Amino acid sequence: MEQRLLGKVAIVTGAGQGIGQGVATRLAREGASVVIADYNAETANATAQEIAQSTGSATLAYSIDISDVTAGQIMVDAVVAKFGHIDILINNAGLSQTKPMLELTPADWDRILNVNQRGMFFVLQSVATQMIRQIPENERPTSTMADVVTIKKSETKTSDIPVRNHGKIVNLSSIAGRRGRPLATHYAASKAAVISITQSAALTLAPYNITVNAVCPGVVPTQMWKDIDADRGRLFGSQPGEAMAAFVNTIPLKRASTPEDIAGPIAFFCSADADYVTGQALNVDGGYEMD
Numbered sequence: 001m002e003q004r005l006l007g008k009v010a011i012v013t014g015a016g017q018g019i020g021q022g023v024a025t026r027l028a029r030e031g032a033s034v035v036i037a038d039y040n041a042e043t044a045n046a047t048a049q050e051i052a053q054s055t056g057s058a059t060l061a062y063s064i065d066i067s068d069v070t071a072g073q074i075m076v077d078a079v080v081a082k083f084g085h086i087d088i089l090i091n092n093a094g095l096s097q098t099k100p101m102l103e104l105t106p107a108d109w110d111r112i113l114n115v116n117q118r119g120m121f122f123v124l125q126s127v128a129t130q131m132i133r134q135i136p137e138n139e140r141p142t143s144t145m146a147d148v149v150t151i152k153k154s155e156t157k158t159s160d161i162p163v164r165n166h167g168k169i170v171n172l173s174s175i176a177g178r179r180g181r182p183l184a185t186h187y188a189a190s191k192a193a194v195i196s197i198t199q200s201a202a203l204t205l206a207p208y209n210i211t212v213n214a215v216c217p218g219v220v221p222t223q224m225w226k227d228i229d230a231d232r233g234r235l236f237g238s239q240p241g242e243a244m245a246a247f248v249n250t251i252p253l254k255r256a257s258t259p260e261d262i263a264g265p266i267a268f269f270c271s272a273d274a275d276y277v278t279g280q281a282l283n284v285d286g287g288y289e290m291d
């Protein structure tokens with residue numbers, strides 16, 4: 001495989017299993033050193049070992065609960081101590097819950113939003129701050145953030161913007177961030193927030209040539225979807241696999257996606273081919289959503 005990410009250091013949150021594991025494997029296969037950051041230390045360790053053996057890339061298993069908003073900065077310090085720099089963040093760790101909207105409690109709301117929205121934002125903030133810190137003095141933008149937001153288009157000096165990319169951030173949203181979900185209102189709200197945070201971060205970090213994009217997967221049969229399928233079985237009496245099969249039947253490409261289907265577009269966002277792409281949210285869903 002082409003080594004597009006040779007020399008890069010990538011943090012992937014929630015990489016102990018599922019989509020995150022697939023993404024970390026793909027980035028390592030493209031030459032990146034990968035930090036397998038996960039709440040579950042056991043799966044993080046196993047994944048880090050497996051990736052190191054199968055790809056030859058350097059790996060670090062890191063135990064983190066991203067809902068602790070101080071944890072992102074501590075992780076940044078640990079990764080910089082080991083690798084010296086951070087070039088890529090995949091903000092993937094997430095939780096879902098299937099429950100009718102009228103039955104949601106404040107505790108349900110906080111549990112999902114504290115990870116998917118609040119936690120992911122503060123990890124992004126800590127990593128972005130480190131990415132800015134790493135920029136050599138002569139490549140720093142001369143414009144301040146205030147200049148960037150107030151400057152008239154015609155007055156923009158393209159020479160102020162350094163050409164070299166200084167970081168790539170990819171956030172995991174979902175097709176649930178594109179429209180409401182009566183059985184996962186809090187999850188859908190959190191994933192819509194991920195798209196909004198992606199856009200705000202892209203604007204904030206553009207002067208530094210750090211790009212921020214999101215992907216919106218459809219149905220990926222990970223543990224998350226197994227739980228959704230089981231919950232729908234309990235709520236509606238469907239047999240195991242029935243809820244997922246019904247969803248897959250509505251997908252134009254007529255199949256669920258694999259973690260590798262999601263990892264490819266994410267690797268593209270992390271590559272130099274996407275240096276001029278920022279603030280985007282890409283549906284990776286077999287054609288289910290088209291906006």
Ligand SMILES: NC(=O)c1ccc[n+]([C@@H]2O[C@H](COP(=O)([O-])OP(=O)(O)OC[C@H]3O[C@@H](n4cnc5c(N)ncnc54)[C@H](O)[C@@H]3O)[C@@H](O)[C@H]2O)c1
Nearest residue numbers: 014018019039065066092093094174217219220222223224
């Ligand atoms: N599976 C799908 O169909 C699907 C669809 C759209 C979006 N997504 C999104 O993709 C991402 C990955 O989903 P998945 O299907 O691989 O889920 P998964 O449940 O299989 O894996 C999630 C991983 O995140 C970790 N994690 C959970 N909470 C954490 C926390 N507080 N701190 C650190 N790590 C934590 C878990 O330990 C686990 O390893 C999520 O953000 C999810 O919302 C998934």
